[in-house]
Amino acid sequence: PEVCGAVPETHRFNCYPEIYVIVTRSLCESRGCCFIKMPLPPPGKGGVPWCFYPPNFPSYSLDRLNKTGLGFSGELTRKTKTYYPKDIERLELNVTFETNSRLHIKITDSTSPRYEVPIKVPQVTERATDPIYSVEFSKDPFGVIVRRNSNGLVLLNTTVAPLFFTDQFLQISTMLPSQYLYGLGEHQSGFLHNFEWNTLNFWARDIPPMENSNLYGVHPFYLVMEPGGISHGFFLLNSNAMEVALQPAPALTWRTIGGILDFYIFMGPDPSSVISQYLEVIGFPMMPPAWGLGFHLCRWGYGSSNATWHIVKTMRNYGIPQDAQWNDIDYMDGFRDFTFDSKKFATLPQLVKDLHNYGQHYVMILDPGISSTQQPGSYPPYDEGLKRDIFINTTDGKLLIGEVWPGKTAFPDFTNPETHQWWYESLTRLYQQVPFDGLWIVSHFFGGEGSMHSEPQNSLKHNAVLSGVKGGSLRVKTICASAKQKESVHYNVHSLYGLMEAKATASALKKLRGKRPFVISRSTFPSQGRYSGHWLGDNRSQWKDLYWSIPGILNFNMFGIPLVGADICGFSGSATEELCVRWMQLGAFYPFSRNHNTQGEQAQDPLAFGPLARSAMKEVLLIRYSLLPYLYTLFHRAHIYGDTVATPLFFQFPEDITTYSIDRQFLWGRSLLVTPVLEAGVDSVIGYFPKGVWYDFYMTVPLPSSHWSSKLTLGCGAVGTNAGKNCILVSETPSTTTWMSSGNPMQLIVALSENATANGDLFWDDGESLDTYETSNYSYMVFNVTQNTLTSTVLHVNVEATFIIVDKVTVFGVKRQPSKVTVNGKEASFSYLPNQVLAVSNLYLKLSDGFSISWI
Numbered sequence: 001p002e003v004c005g006a007v008p009e010t011h012r013f014n015c016y017p018e019i020y021v022i023v024t025r026s027l028c029e030s031r032g033c034c035f036i037k038m039p040l041p042p043p044g045k046g047g048v049p050w051c052f053y054p055p056n057f058p059s060y061s062l063d064r065l066n067k068t069g070l071g072f073s074g075e076l077t078r079k080t081k082t083y084y085p086k087d088i089e090r091l092e093l094n095v096t097f098e099t100n101s102r103l104h105i106k107i108t109d110s111t112s113p114r115y116e117v118p119i120k121v122p123q124v125t126e127r128a129t130d131p132i133y134s135v136e137f138s139k140d141p142f143g144v145i146v147r148r149n150s151n152g153l154v155l156l157n158t159t160v161a162p163l164f165f166t167d168q169f170l171q172i173s174t175m176l177p178s179q180y181l182y183g184l185g186e187h188q189s190g191f192l193h194n195f196e197w198n199t200l201n202f203w204a205r206d207i208p209p210m211e212n213s214n215l216y217g218v219h220p221f222y223l224v225m226e227p228g229g230i231s232h233g234f235f236l237l238n239s240n241a242m243e244v245a246l247q248p249a250p251a252l253t254w255r256t257i258g259g260i261l262d263f264y265i266f267m268g269p270d271p272s273s274v275i276s277q278y279l280e281v282i283g284f285p286m287m288p289p290a291w292g293l294g295f296h297l298c299r300w301g302y303g304s305s306n307a308t309w310h311i312v313k314t315m316r317n318y319g320i321p322q323d324a325q326w327n328d329i330d331y332m333d334g335f336r337d338f339t340f341d342s343k344k345f346a347t348l349p350q351l352v353k354d355l356h357n358y359g360q361h362y363v364m365i366l367d368p369g370i371s372s373t374q375q376p377g378s379y380p381p382y383d384e385g386l387k388r389d390i391f392i393n394t395t396d397g398k399l400l401i402g403e404v405w406p407g408k409t410a411f412p413d414f415t416n417p418e419t420h421q422w423w424y425e426s427l428t429r430l431y432q433q434v435p436f437d438g439l440w441i442v443s444h445f446f447g448g449e450g451s452m453h454s455e456p457q458n459s460l461k462h463n464a465v466l467s468g469v470k471g472g473s474l475r476v477k478t479i480c481a482s483a484k485q486k487e488s489v490h491y492n493v494h495s496l497y498g499l500m501e502a503k504a505t506a507s508a509l510k511k512l513r514g515k516r517p518f519v520i521s522r523s524t525f526p527s528q529g530r531y532s533g534h535w536l537g538d539n540r541s542q543w544k545d546l547y548w549s550i551p552g553i554l555n556f557n558m559f560g561i562p563l564v565g566a567d568i569c570g571f572s573g574s575a576t577e578e579l580c581v582r583w584m585q586l587g588a589f590y591p592f593s594r595n596h597n598t599q600g601e602q603a604q605d606p607l608a609f610g611p612l613a614r615s616a617m618k619e620v621l622l623i624r625y626s627l628l629p630y631l632y633t634l635f636h637r638a639h640i641y642g643d644t645v646a647t648p649l650f651f652q653f654p655e656d657i658t659t660y661s662i663d664r665q666f667l668w669g670r671s672l673l674v675t676p677v678l679e680a681g682v683d684s685v686i687g688y689f690p691k692g693v694w695y696d697f698y699m700t701v702p703l704p705s706s707h708w709s710s711k712l713t714l715g716c717g718a719v720g721t722n723a724g725k726n727c728i729l730v731s732e733t734p735s736t737t738t739w740m741s742s743g744n745p746m747q748l749i750v751a752l753s754e755n756a757t758a759n760g761d762l763f764w765d766d767g768e769s770l771d772t773y774e775t776s777n778y779s780y781m782v783f784n785v786t787q788n789t790l791t792s793t794v795l796h797v798n799v800e801a802t803f804i805i806v807d808k809v810t811v812f813g814v815k816r817q818p819s820k821v822t823v824n825g826k827e828a829s830f831s832y833l834p835n836q837v838l839a840v841s842n843l844y845l846k847l848s849d850g851f852s853i854s855w856i
């Protein structure tokens, strides 16, 4: 009727989200909703919902609201049942003013406990003293409104659509202050999300990345740029299958099929602060070992340890940097975990020893499926696992058997602490033969549909379709949702599998090696950055995948997993020489840099093509290696402050709206801008350079011989509060491993801001010991330029820094040729290059002593 027609199209909230149903007037009206038929959208696209909530659709009312020591508590009740089963009629609301920039809201069943995600979040005991936000409530229908105090902007308004809280369908909607929304992973999409009735699904899935599908990881977090260059973030702490519907109002709807509504809002106000506030809740990322930041080489199908070894030796012969050699599942004996093929990979132990002799490292793959078909007594991981009850059970409490690479398999239940001990012991047996340094894990690779047991026809299933998890129901390529795990039914913990497995793996590596663990996982969940990095999955050797990798790495930096990269040159398909060179030139700037290929395709390692390609790849890797002190410091900052390593341009230029959609360029930290070539047949690239000063990095280092190079610029001239921040980079003379490079002389690269200022820092330690920051076994210096003087101030020092000298300082943006340069008060020779570059070379400054350099 009239109320229906009065709802603007953009504000129609879908009352019939089931994807496999064509909604009719009678179906819609049976739900008490408005029905207005609209033109069908183009195939694969969403359109205005035909069935939507009228303004007076029954929701909860706020019956009681009390001020508490931390914020508010209240009770919500629903008097009218919804059209889904098992409404929870009384809900408890808790609103906590956790910090001045972080608000926490939790809505749950007030009478019986429900499943909650078992990750550790901060417990506050005092209310924030001076919050930069305020909260109001709408009583009937219930809604929460959150405002930013400085300008009154409404960041959250949940009164726009009814709240649902049934046993297996929870829904909450909000208006958004803009369509500049980022995050919501893991999906293959451009950097910015499409608001034209776009639905994104969340349910960890083993599937090669494709558009419009839920992928390996689940990250229910978004960041929004508000008008005026400020931003906020939102995190829904829930691990059930869910979806987010975006519509042009702009508005957003969360739908989840279990758990509770537990969410955090982060007020920034700048985007970098939003991320560090988010990471304060889920945990800051681990500090990776230095070697993890070197170049990694892998492929599926080397076929033997000798063939693998041959590659390593040839890489060395050509002087191409390489820190780690990897093997995929072909090293295993019958694809069984914790084994290696005693014929084809007979020399694996020697290969690993040889890598170690050269300061290189070895990483191997592990699957979660444990073969269940070996003779009893011949495969301890299974026998032991059975004995210790660490496998996942079926609904009726029997051992659950699925199928993966080795055939029939049981699956370890990583929600059980006992499983972590069993995983460690199983790894120990392998480690005694093959002393690997790192592990990469894939989760949820379960061949076929569900487990070998049929899924019971119970209510767990019905909402799977409702949630519209794409590509089929919840059971595609995984075990059935009703399977039993120690923590809870698989239905609740499915998307946590990768997180728990990563946690067990990192802990095992720590015990085995006594050093920082190196784990790369395909499946991820919030807080996983504490244990592992991530690779972006089974992409293809195509130009468009080269581009997709940039939004991918930027998203994972926002998700708190900065150690991330895509398979360089593409996993499936064969890369052409040109594509592979371009990909190496981009991949040399992935925080995690690994070239990886599938079996049966042409080789794509740096040795696979002609001499020109080989030298182009070597040159760009040497640039990466020269910048390792800077990269390492960025990881330290991520670990301590929650900074991003690969940073979107708009983080540094939030006032410049043009940067909001840039996903073909990115920064390392705040100042080094990478502008890669992403297209075939060109030898130049057009980038966007926001207002400020930009310096060509190649002005002082030799330009790579071929014109095949990513453009590198130092953008330290950002205007406003970011000016000059982190604009002093430390580089080192590169060798072919991070270990060999680590004692080499260092150089300071200074990029002056418009006001001739700059600052930066360096974190340095032995690169692999555990908790060096936490145990104060590190060196840390800060660098400053003001009034034509560069100062190095040593704030902390350990033995490492005493071996290292600084042999060169380059200053970009010195406007006039100086008449004199002094180093620690003594006159020194210098050169002044065209383009305003001052270089002071042949220095012999101890890194562990402070120093100053002035020019007049």
Ligand SMILES: *[C@@H]1O[C@H](CO)[C@@H](O)[C@H](O)[C@H]1NC(C)=O
Pocket: 145, 154, 157, 158, 159, 160
């Ligand atoms: C919140 O949304 C409701 C429904 O659209 C609207 O009537 C109300 O004005 C909004 N409140 C604020 C503070 O924006």
Ligand SMILES: *[C@@H]1O[C@H](CO)[C@@H](O)[C@H](O)[C@H]1NC(C)=O
Pocket: 304, 306, 343, 344, 347
């Ligand atoms: C691998 O190399 C070793 C030593 O060079 C050699 O003895 C062995 O036969 C080789 N193995 C295979 C399977 O080719």
Ligand SMILES: *[C@@H]1O[C@H](CO)[C@@H](O)[C@H](O)[C@H]1NC(C)=O
Pocket: 389, 391, 392, 393, 397, 398, 399, 413, 484, 485, 486
């Ligand atoms: C699986 O079943 C076994 C045998 O009944 C039992 O001991 C074990 O605790 C069960 N494990 C889970 C995760 O339910």
Ligand SMILES: *[C@@H]1O[C@H](CO)[C@@H](O)[C@H](O)[C@H]1NC(C)=O
Pocket: 720, 721, 723, 754, 755
């Ligand atoms: C740089 O100088 C300009 C003009 O002198 C001034 O407006 C601006 O605030 C300065 N920026 C910083 C970061 O000092």
Ligand SMILES: *[C@@H]1O[C@H](CO)[C@@H](O)[C@H](O)[C@H]1NC(C)=O
Pocket: 765, 766, 769, 777, 798, 799, 800
């Ligand atoms: C500190 O680290 C150095 C290597 O950087 C190591 O040799 C030394 O034992 C460590 N000291 C402590 C107290 O852990």
Ligand SMILES: *[C@@H]1O[C@H](CO)[C@@H](O)[C@H](O)[C@H]1NC(C)=O
Pocket: 759, 782, 784, 785, 786, 791, 793
């Ligand atoms: C760096 O320079 C800034 C601005 O002059 C100053 O506030 C700061 O204290 C300096 N830091 C160090 C470590 O010298």
Ligand SMILES: CC(=O)N[C@H]1CO[C@H](CO)[C@@H](O)[C@@H]1O
Pocket: 187, 188, 189, 208, 209, 210, 536, 537, 538, 539, 540, 545, 548, 549, 550, 552, 565, 566, 567
């Ligand atoms: C087609 C395809 O599989 N593309 C994926 C390759 O990897 C990138 C990240 O590098 C994904 O975002 C793509 O979806």
